[in-house]
Amino acid sequence: MSETYVECLVARKPSFIWKFLKILLIMLTVALVLVGFLFMPGIPGLLLAAVAAVGAYVAYMKADIEYEYLYVDREISIDKVMAKSRRKKAASYTLEQMEIFAPLNSHRLDSYRNRQMKTADYSSGIAAQPERRYMMVWNGDTKIILEPNAELIKAIQSIAPRKVFTD
Numbered sequence: 572m573s574e575t576y577v578e579c580l581v582a583r584k585p586s587f588i589w590k591f592l593k594i595l596l597i598m599l600t601v602a603l604v605l606v607g608f609l610f611m612p613g614i615p616g617l618l619l620a621a622v623a624a625v626g627a628y629v630a631y632m633k634a635d636i637e638y639e640y641l642y643v644d645r646e647i648s649i650d651k652v653m654a655k656s657r658r659k660k661a662a663s664y665t666l667e668q669m670e671i672f673a674p675l676n677s678h679r680l681d682s683y684r685n686r687q688m689k690t691a692d693y694s695s696g697i698a699a700q701p702e703r704r705y706m707m708v709w710n711g712d713t714k715i716i717l718e719p720n721a722e723l724i725k726a727i728q729s730i731a732p733r734k735v736f737t738d
Contacts, residue, residue, distance in 0.1 A: 589634040596627035673736040694718040
């Protein structure tokens with residue numbers, strides 16, 4: 572039995588809010604450390620600086636996000652990589668429950684556009700020309716937006732050729 576293994580890494584478009592918060596909280600941390608040492612010696616000044624530093628760390632992790640798609644033997648596993656240092660499992664989907672896999676602007680998805688379904692976006696968030704993002708309808712109730720490379724599309728198409736469209 573041969574297993575197919577494909578890996579794809581997609582960087583998420585950085586959110587302006589998280590980038591702004593990261594810079595703001597880093598500057599606030601530095602200012603609170605300086606003010607804490609000069610004007611508020613002791614615990615209150617350093618406590619405020621520590622809270623701002625924790626906030627800056629969270630904003631730093633949320634500002635730089637990448638998604639890693641891993642296809643192994645009829646299953647797509649998606650991991651969320653934060654700031655190139657922490658990895659968190661986002662989701663896992665078996666291809667037996669996939670209904671359709673097509674480009675986001677494909678006419679084949681017209682019957683799925685107005686359905687009330689949960690949407691999971693694991694793409695870069697950038698609408699490029701030509702469209703590189705694909706939508707997978709999984710289990711009839713979830714829209715999954717991915718940005719696969721050609722190798723991943725080919726691997727999925729070899730498993731479910733009637734459900735995968737590249738137009």
